[in-house]
Amino acid sequence: MQFIDLVTQKNRIRENLMQRIESIIDGGQYVMGPEMVEVEKRLADYVGTRHCLSCSSGTDALLIPLMAKGISPGDAVLTTPFTFVATAEVISLAGATPVFVDVLPGTFNIDPDKVGAAVAEARSKGLNPKALIPVDLFGLPAEYDRLEQVAAEHGLWILEDAAQGFGGTVGGRKAGSFGLVGATSFFPAKPLGCYGDGGAIFTDDDELVELMRSVRVHGGGEDRYNNVRIGLNGRFDTIQAAVILEKLTIFDEELDLRQKAADAYSARLKGRVEVPEVPEGYTSCWAQYSVLAASTDDRAKLMAALKEAGIPSAIYYPIPLHLQKAYENLGYKPGDFPITEDFSARVFALPMHPYLKEDEIEQICGVILGA
Numbered sequence: 267m268q269f270i271d272l273v274t275q276k277n278r279i280r281e282n283l284m285q286r287i288e289s290i291i292d293g294g295q296y297v298m299g300p301e302m303v304e305v306e307k308r309l310a311d312y313v314g315t316r317h318c319l320s321c322s323s324g325t326d327a328l329l330i331p332l333m334a335k336g337i338s339p340g341d342a343v344l345t346t347p348f349t350f351v352a353t354a355e356v357i358s359l360a361g362a363t364p365v366f367v368d369v370l371p372g373t374f375n376i377d378p379d380k381v382g383a384a385v386a387e388a389r390s391k392g393l394n395p396k397a398l399i400p401v402d403l404f405g406l407p408a409e410y411d412r413l414e415q416v417a418a419e420h421g422l423w424i425l426e427d428a429a430q431g432f433g434g435t436v437g438g439r440k441a442g443s444f445g446l447v448g449a450t451s452f453f454p455a456k457p458l459g460c461y462g463d464g465g466a467i468f469t470d471d472d473e474l475v476e477l478m479r480s481v482r483v484h485g486g487g488e489d490r491y492n493n494v495r496i497g498l499n500g501r502f503d504t505i506q507a508a509v510i511l512e513k514l515t516i517f518d519e520e521l522d523l524r525q526k527a528a529d530a531y532s533a534r535l536k537g538r539v540e541v542p543e544v545p546e547g548y549t550s551c552w553a554q555y556s557v558l559a560a561s562t563d564d565r566a567k568l569m570a571a572l573k574e575a576g577i578p579s580a581i582y583y584p585i586p587l588h589l590q591k592a593y594e595n596l597g598y599k600p601g602d603f604p605i606t607e608d609f610s611a612r613v614f615a616l617p618m619h620p621y622l623k624e625d626e627i628e629q630i631c632g633v634i635l636g637a
């Protein structure tokens with residue numbers, strides 16, 4: 267059994283995609299070609315923002331806005347310790363200091379009520395709190411109503427990390443559109459993934475988009491050899507844009523299939539493990555279907571039983587960011603973020619993709635319920 271099945275999907279889009287790829291190869295515009303322009307328009311329409319800039323990865327999609335906004339040494343950027351390392355890494359790459367905020371017990375996402383204390387903590391360390399990066403973990407958008415309020419109170423701007431959230435919604439509004447700017451990843455395993463690395467940035471801000479456009483390609487000014495700021499190589503490959511264009515044609519249908527798989531899991535597993543919570547008015551794109559075992563030992567037992575039955579499972583994330591060696595210098599210690607630490611000790615993810623069959627879900631649930 268596959269943890270993520272990309273083969274069935276590939277078979278659905280292969281014919282049209284191959285035609286597009288052939289025409290790109292013949293056309294010769296391999297980087298930032300016409301398909302990139304087309305995909306940016308389609309993605310902006312899909313998310314509902316004025317602008318979309320595609321780029322080289324989800325990591326660069328987070329880094330580019332930070333650079334464009336001038337985030338630099340002495341600044342603090344708040345985020346959650348329960349995420350993939352890239353969310354915090356970009357803060358460090360910009361020269362600023364990550365300040366962590368624990369997550370909510372229910373949803374795995376950052377707790378808006380704890381932002382104020384983190385702002386005060388940053389100030390007490392002599393840092394200038396500038397921005398907040400909520401993460402739409404496992405596909406569920408963070409609590410943007412409350413986060414936008416809290417951020418405004420503390421003078422922070424929001425960068426939405428929608429790397430896992432693309433396709434999720436709050437009150438019908440799409441992930442990627444929250445805060446000042448949103449970032450997503452097209453890593454192949456993501457719900458909307460390409461066949462290599464890629465990402466995209468979304469904003470309604472006309473000035474910011476031009477700054478980010480410049481940062482994306484080496485801080486270019488009027489032409490490519492006129493460099494007006496420090497930037498990077500954040501360009502998107504044309505063939506990857508074609509992959510996204512083809513996958514977008516079946517994306518909403520795939521989101522429905524993921525929802526059906528999640529519903530089937532939750533109905534069967536509720537009571538044996540803690541199943542993911544989706545608050546009223548929210549939808550998840552189910553980048554992962556993660557559950558909580560009763561304890562670390564219980565998780566080990568369940569994962570061993572799955573492995574024995576030939577079923578893959580994975581832990582996202584076994585070590586919270588504040589306890590990673592790379593972040594030793596920040597001075598955090600065990601116990602600083604109890605909810606995150608508890609989740610890291612008990613969480614594990616089950617196979618999740620649109621083409622998961624009912625009998626496969628039945629088999630997976632049977633193993634967990636029988637262990």
Ligand SMILES: Cc1ncc(COP(=O)(O)O)c(C=O)c1O
Nearest residue numbers: 323324325350352353429451453
């Ligand atoms: C929450 C989160 N942020 C950022 C990233 C970085 O995206 P990429 O791998 O495309 O650079 C990922 C990718 O796994 C992610 O899950």
